[in-house]
Amino acid sequence: MTTGTHNTDTTKKDRAILVSLVTDEVKRSGINHEYSLQELVKLAETAGVEVLSVLTQNRETRDTKWFIGKGKVEELRLVADELGATTAIFDQELSGAQVRNLEETLDLKIIDRTQLILDIFAQRASTREGIIQVELAQHSYLLPRLSGHGKNLSRLGGGIGTRGPGESKLETDRRHIRGRIDDLKRHLEEVTRHRKLHRERRKKTGIIQVALVGYTNAGKSTLLKQLTDADVYIQDQLFATLDPTSRTMELPSGKEIVLTDTVGFIQNLPHDLVAAFRATLEEVNEADLVLHVVDASSEMREDQINTVHAILQQLGAGDKPQLVLYNKKDACTPEQLEMLPLDKNHIKVSALDAADLIRIRELIQAELTGDTKRFRIPAERGDLTSVLYKIGDVVATEYDENDVIYQVELQKGEYEKYGYLLEDFIEA
Numbered sequence: 518m519t520t521g522t523h524n525t526d527t528t529k530k531d532r533a534i535l536v537s538l539v540t541d542e543v544k545r546s547g548i549n550h551e552y553s554l555q556e557l558v559k560l561a562e563t564a565g566v567e568v569l570s571v572l573t574q575n576r577e578t579r580d581t582k583w584f585i586g587k588g589k590v591e592e593l594r595l596v597a598d599e600l601g602a603t604t605a606i607f608d609q610e611l612s613g614a615q616v617r618n619l620e621e622t623l624d625l626k627i628i629d630r631t632q633l634i635l636d637i638f639a640q641r642a643s644t645r646e647g648i649i650q651v652e653l654a655q656h657s658y659l660l661p662r663l664s665g666h667g668k669n670l671s672r673l674g675g676g677i678g679t680r681g682p683g684e685s686k687l688e689t690d691r692r693h694i695r696g697r698i699d700d701l702k703r704h705l706e707e708v709t710r711h712r713k714l715h716r717e718r719r720k721k722t723g724i725i726q727v728a729l730v731g732y733t734n735a736g737k738s739t740l741l742k743q744l745t746d747a748d749v750y751i752q753d754q755l756f757a758t759l760d761p762t763s764r765t766m767e768l769p770s771g772k773e774i775v776l777t778d779t780v781g782f783i784q785n786l787p788h789d790l791v792a793a794f795r796a797t798l799e800e801v802n803e804a805d806l807v808l809h810v811v812d813a814s815s816e817m818r819e820d821q822i823n824t825v826h827a828i829l830q831q832l833g834a835g836d837k838p839q840l841v842l843y844n845k846k847d848a849c850t851p852e853q854l855e856m857l858p859l860d861k862n863h864i865k866v867s868a869l870d871a872a873d874l875i876r877i878r879e880l881i882q883a884e885l886t887g888d889t890k891r892f893r894i895p896a897e898r899g900d901l902t903s904v905l906y907k908i909g910d911v912v913a914t915e916y917d918e919n920d921v922i923y924q925v926e927l928q929k930g931e932y933e934k935y936g937y938l939l940e941d942f943i944e945a
Contacts, residue, residue: 531566531626533604534597537573538585550608552817553784557608557630564637569600583622584615594623606633610787613662631658631787638790646708650794653701657789660694716803723907725774725885725928727766728801730829731810732821733781736844738762739868740810741778744877763800768882769875772910777804784824791831801834805930806884808877813843813853813865838930840880842866887927891944893920904939908932 537554554571561568572593574585583590584607593605604626605619611629619627628636635655642648719726729737745764763777777800791798801807807829811822829835843857843865857865864880866873889912894901896919905911905923908931913924922944927936 531564531604532569532600532602533561533566533606533628534569534593534600534602535561535571535606535608536585536593537571537608538579539573539575540579541577548784549817549820552820553608556783557606557633560630560633560637561606564633564640566604566606569602570596572596579609582615582618584609584611584619590619590622597623597625604628606630616662630785631789634783634787635790646705646712649701649704649708653698653705654787654789654792654794656694656698656701657792658787660691660698663691663694712799716800719775720803723928723931725772725806725930726800726804727774727776727806727808727881727885728804729776729778729808729810730801730825731781732812732815732825733783735781735810735812735821736868737778737781737810740808740842740844740877741776743868743874745776766878768885769878770882770886772882774881774885782825782828784820786824786828791828795832798832801829801832801837804834804837805928806881807834807837807839808881809839809841811841811843812845813857814845814848814850818853838884840864840884842877844868885928885930887929887932889924889926892923892925892939892942893917893944894923894942895920901939901942904935908935908939 535554535557537550537557539550543550550573554573558568558571572589574589576586580586585593596602597605602625605623605628607627607629609629610631611619611627616627616629619625635651635658638647638651639655642651716726729741731737741762741764745766763775765773766776767773779798779800780794809822809825811818815821826835829837839862841863843863845867846854846865847867847869849865854865857863859865861880861883864876866877868874887909892901892905894905902921902923905925909925909927911923912926915922
């Protein structure tokens with residue numbers, strides 16, 4: 518069975534018309550359909566598709582059979598014939614029956630936004646975990662659509678180009694797909710278990726973890742590279758990072774922490790993808806601090822911030838301590854810079870500015886470090902000594918008869934968790 522891998526065949530590039538349906542429901546939801554369509558263009562280009570034209574249809578509701586209505590389908594057919602299109606990509610999710618009807622009438626490959634995103638992830642996955650997660654999401658997407666597909670079922674599996682979850686196997690029954698999903702879930706559980714053990718080991722050694730999150734293409738990977746000298750893939754495109762990358766970063770005090778880059782978020786991120794990547798995204802839940810990287814130069818900055826907040830809430834990480842880095846300040850207009858809310862938790866930076874990188878390190882250190890406290894611990898209480906080393910850095914010790922007095926530079930997060938064990942031993 519094939520899994521999502523880099524596609525090296527560039528001889529047959531998909532030539533696509535992008536289609537967006539604007540219904541009353543879309544208007545009420547507050548989704549900016551024009552921006553969503555612009556994003557779809559970027560997604561298509563990221564997947565290696567040549568975008569020929571864009572078609573928008575306004576209707577009160579979606580057509581259950583044709584999605585955009587029979588008349589608009591005919592218009593789409595004429596445009597496709599004229600331009601020599603091979604594919605139509607829809608900005609909304611389609612049912613299996615709608616895909617079948619559209620394919621039979623248009624004789625084009627029909628892709629929706631969800632499948633396009635899944636396909637990009639299939640191109641980018643490079644680790645075993647990433648490949649499993651993508652294939653699981655692809656199959657979960659595919660299963661409810663099996664009955665709706667006829668002659669072009671293999672196209673659904675193929676996505677853009679020739680990638681997909683086992684193209685030659687997709688004509689088999691639901692039982693095969695369900696069996697594959699069960700296998701993938703078992704593999705993923707094993708990978709998740711290893712990841713969890715690794716995180717627990719890091720926790721026990723007192724290593725502080727900081728997670729970079731943000732909308733796709735906000736500049737997270739560039740910041741990781743600049744702050745840690747990491748050898749990471751950086752490209753001005755959507756979803757340049759898929760597999761999480763952790764690197765050691767040194768704070769001004771000399772203390773080392775672990776900085777982890779995560780997959781970028783996007784509006785209407787497919788539910789199956791969030792579910793499949795939950796194990797990876799749990800790195801955010803385990804973090805002591807979240808760095809929310811925002812593309813300050815984006816016209817849709819506020820919408821992107823809201824999307825990230827919504828997904829963090831969905832992951833259960835919405836209440837984590839957070840620093841907001843308004844990145845790409847060098848690409849901002851004066852008006853955009855003026856509108857930024859700046860305080861100790863919101864700063865404007867450029868990942869390419871050395872002074873800003875120093876400032877980011879200082880802010881991380883200030884956010885993670887609490888007060889310095891002195892604790893008087895009886896010499897025989899080794900159990901409390903181990904707690905001391907867990908809640909911060911011991912910077913000085915002195916001995917007074919049967920007691921040891923420790924001066925500790927506290928780590929906020931750890932002290933909030935374990936400090937209660939030491940309340941009776943604080944030296945006034």
